[in-house]
Amino acid sequence: MQKVYFDHNATTAIDRKVLDVMMPYLEMQQGNPTSQHSFGRHARTAIEEAREQVALAIHAHPTEVIFTSGGTEANNMIVHGAAIKKPQSTLVRSNIEHPCVARPMEALAQQGWHQDLIKVNHEGMISKDTYQVIQSNNIGLVSVMLANNETGAIQDMSLLHEFAKENETLSHTDAVQAFGKIEVRFDELHIDAMTLSSHKVYGPQGVGALVLNKRSDIEPLIYGGGQEKNLRSGTENIAAIVGFGKACELISESMKRTSDLTHQLQTKLEHHLKAMGAVIFSENVKRLSNTTFFAFKDIEGSTLITALDKKGFAIASGSACSSVNKEPSHVLLAMGVDEDLARGALRVSFGNQNTLDDVSSFIETLKKELQTLKQLTAIAA
Ligand code: PLP
Numbered sequence: 330m331q332k333v334y335f336d337h338n339a340t341t342a343i344d345r346k347v348l349d350v351m352m353p354y355l356e357m358q359q360g361n362p363t364s365q366h367s368f369g370r371h372a373r374t375a376i377e378e379a380r381e382q383v384a385l386a387i388h389a390h391p392t393e394v395i396f397t398s399g400g401t402e403a404n405n406m407i408v409h410g411a412a413i414k415k416p417q418s419t420l421v422r423s424n425i426e427h428p429c430v431a432r433p434m435e436a437l438a439q440q441g442w443h444q445d446l447i448k449v450n451h452e453g454m455i456s457k458d459t460y461q462v463i464q465s466n467n468i469g470l471v472s473v474m475l476a477n478n479e480t481g482a483i484q485d486m487s488l489l490h491e492f493a494k495e496n497e498t499l500s501h502t503d504a505v506q507a508f509g510k511i512e513v514r515f516d517e518l519h520i521d522a523m524t525l526s527s528h529k530v531y532g533p534q535g536v537g538a539l540v541l542n543k544r545s546d547i548e549p550l551i552y553g554g555g556q557e558k559n560l561r562s563g564t565e566n567i568a569a570i571v572g573f574g575k576a577c578e579l580i581s582e583s584m585k586r587t588s589d590l591t592h593q594l595q596t597k598l599e600h601h602l603k604a605m606g607a608v609i610f611s612e613n614v615k616r617l618s619n620t621t622f623f624a625f626k627d628i629e630g631s632t633l634i635t636a637l638d639k640k641g642f643a644i645a646s647g648s649a650c651s652s653v654n655k656e657p658s659h660v661l662l663a664m665g666v667d668e669d670l671a672r673g674a675l676r677v678s679f680g681n682q683n684t685l686d687d688v689s690s691f692i693e694t695l696k697k698e699l700q701t702l703k704q705l706t707a708i709a710a
Contacts, residue, residue: 332641333687337529337680338478338506338620339645343572344531350575351533354568362565363554372567379574383525383538386577387508389515395539395557396570400505400526401429402550403539404472406561407501407522408433410547411470412442418469419443421498423455423484424663430472430503431659447473453482453611453664460492468498475523476507479660479676480611481620483507490519499545505529505537509580510588510617521545527569531681532576536569583681591619591679594688598677599623601692605699608670610661619680624673628702633675636698642691645676 334342343351354375360368362376377391384391397403408430412420420434424446438444445463447455455473473489476482486502493500501522504513509530515523522545526537541547541560553562595618599609607623624630630646637644646658657671677691 330641331690333643333683333691335642335644335677335679335683335687335691338481338676338678340528340534341531341680342682343533344576344579346579347532347572347575351568351572354571359567362567363556372565375567375571376565379570382574382578383540386580387504387513387515387523387525387540388517389540390543392558393515393540393542395541395560396565396573397537397539397561398535398566399528399537400427400503400524402561403524403526403537404429404503405433406539406550407524407541407547408437408470408472409550410560411499411501412437413548414546415467415469417441417443418467419445419465420469421445421447421463421465421471423447423449423473425449425453425477425479425660426472426474427478427503427505430474434472442469447471449663451665452614453477453480453660454614455484455488457488457491460488463492463496465496468496470499470501471496472501472503474503474506475513476504476510476617477611477660478506479620479658479674480622480664481506481617481678482611483511483615483617486518486520493521499547506617506620509584510591510619512584515540515542522547527573527576530576530580533569533572536566536573538573587681588618590681590683594679594683594685595619595621597685597688598692601688605696610664610666610674619678621677623675623677624670625699626670626673627706628673628699630673630675632702633673633695633698636702637691637694640694640698642694645678646674 360372362372380391380394383394434444448459471493489500500520502520503524505526507513508525521542523540528534549560551562556562602623607625610622657668658674661671
């Protein structure tokens with residue numbers, strides 16, 4: 330059976346070129362990057378080269394890149410790190426943030442901090458007016474994601490910058506989904522901190538970065554031997570960091586090609602989905618060209634996912650990290666989508682190996698599965 334992977338917002342396969350540069354660091358005797366001997370110096374050089382590759386891809390300075398174990402850790406690091414510096418301050422975020430921004434803020438709200446939410450409209454976007462609803466004079470951090478992992482909607486970062494400036498607070502964006510799909514320039518966003526993850530851009534899992542400008546002073550999340558400028562202690566995962574660096578280097582070569590391809594796939598898919606009566610969320614706003622989040626009225630999303638999986642198509646029902654959670658997507662509820670419709674939501678996220686033929690066979694299979702489900706529902710009714 331043909332297998333088609335349409336879940337690239339959850340994770341991507343390691344690029345062969347990335348794996349090739351990682352292998353020597355997995356196969357041979359490595360030095361600890363803090364050791365003074367030649368093995369240690371070799372490992373240190375590899376990490377600093379990767380830091381330069383990451384920095385170059387986002388137009389940041391290498392000293393602004395702090396390697397972490399991934400996007401989740403980087404998001405926790407900025408939330409905790411900023412909060413500890415400003416006890417009892419207000420932590421502000423949008424109401425569609427990934428759980429790894431939302432949960433740490435909720436936990437801190439139980440421990441003396443306050444939390445305030447910026448609300449999105451029915452298309453999943455934040456406007457200038459909704460920023461202005463936030464009225465606190467002691468904000469420790471404001472965090473708004475660049476592109477949403479479920480809808481793909483892209484926020485206007487100039488509004489985040491303006492809000493942070495007016496409120497004299499640290500600003501952060503989770504760019505995990507935007508990076509590699511649209512151009513992300515840290516130097517032009519005027520945001521203090523930004524999160525990246527390697528496994529969304531054809532790099533290995535378990536590595537990412539918090540990009541932090543020099544003006545920002547945060548407390549570490551993990552204390553120890555003082556690695557990563559004292560901000561993230563622990564012996565570095567050299568092979569993963571080297572792989573992440575290579576994946577970043579490849580982005581500049583491949584991004585235009587991949588986004589042209591995913592745009593074609595998305596146009597074709599959405600044309601057919603609409604003809605079949607699907608609702609496409611955030612359809613009319615600036616959106617990632619690889620992401621389509623949709624639902625059919627009266628169709629259970631998880632049942633359809635299982636049926637499609639049996640036919641070889643891997644798609645998601647919203648955030649991969651909460652796929653065990655049967656609750657409707659918090660992003661759709663924040664957009665005011667009806668609970669029943671939200672429960673049926675399905676996400677297709679394309680990547681660089683997908684083809685127009687994959688989309689054609691997906692549509693044919695989807696049509697058949699929908700028909701079967703509708704017949705079963707009619708019998709049960
Ligand atoms: N932020 C967003 C928007 C994500 O989509 C994800 C992963 O799905 C993360 C953060 C977490 O990144 P990681 O898997 O590297 O911990």
